[in-house]
Amino acid sequence: MAKNITFTMIKPDAMADQNAGAIIKMIQEAGFKIKAMKLTKLSNERAGEFYAVHRERPFYGELCEYMSSGPIIAMILEKENAVTDFRTLIGATNPQEAAEGTIRKLFAKSIEANAMHGADSDENAIVEGNFFFSSLEKF
Numbered sequence: 001m002a003k004n005i006t007f008t009m010i011k012p013d014a015m016a017d018q019n020a021g022a023i024i025k026m027i028q029e030a031g032f033k034i035k036a037m038k039l040t041k042l043s044n045e046r047a048g049e050f051y052a053v054h055r056e057r058p059f060y061g062e063l064c065e066y067m068s069s070g071p072i073i074a075m076i077l078e079k080e081n082a083v084t085d086f087r088t089l090i091g092a093t094n095p096q097e098a099a100e101g102t103i104r105k106l107f108a109k110s111i112e113a114n115a116m117h118g119a120d121s122d123e124n125a126i127v128e129g130n131f132f133f134s135s136l137e138k139f
């Protein structure tokens with residue numbers, strides 16, 4: 001099977017809890033190769049742009065505040081079946097529903113502060129990767 005990419009962020013709650021190292025170790029042990037990685041911080045406006053698809057949802061304003069509340073680590077990851085396998089590794093959006101051993105089960109605090117983002121399709125992985133990285137930064 002051909003390798004493809006997914007896009008992910010270690011979210012502000014996991015960064016504040018000093019869980020970035022443990023999370024990156026889990027990602028690498030699950031067979032994902034890091035193609036690009038950046039420590040950065042979103043403004044409220046940039047967070048709003050990234051999550052524009054959720055503009056009409058009741059939690060949109062709080063989500064933008066939370067996602068701009070501290071640093072994040074953005075990454076492009078490569079693996080066979082990257083998008084689906086990564087969604088399996090992070091677990092359900094709500095950590096109370098996430099399977100045992102998943103990143104969200106282990107590290108998430110709430111349905112909002114849920115430790116990790118994972119792209120939901122090959123198309124969005126590319127759009128989201130381009131949101132954070134220029135072509136020169138991807139190798």
Ligand code: IDP
Nearest residue numbers: 054059063092093111112113114116117118120
């Ligand atoms: P996903 O991150 O598992 O793909 P989405 O439905 O795309 O979940 O939602 C994007 C993000 O918005 C979630 O990861 C979470 O941080 C936040 N979120 C989703 N649903 C809720 C909610 O009901 N209340 C508060 N925040 C939410």
Ligand code: MG
Nearest residue numbers: 117118119120
């Ligand atoms: Mg989503």
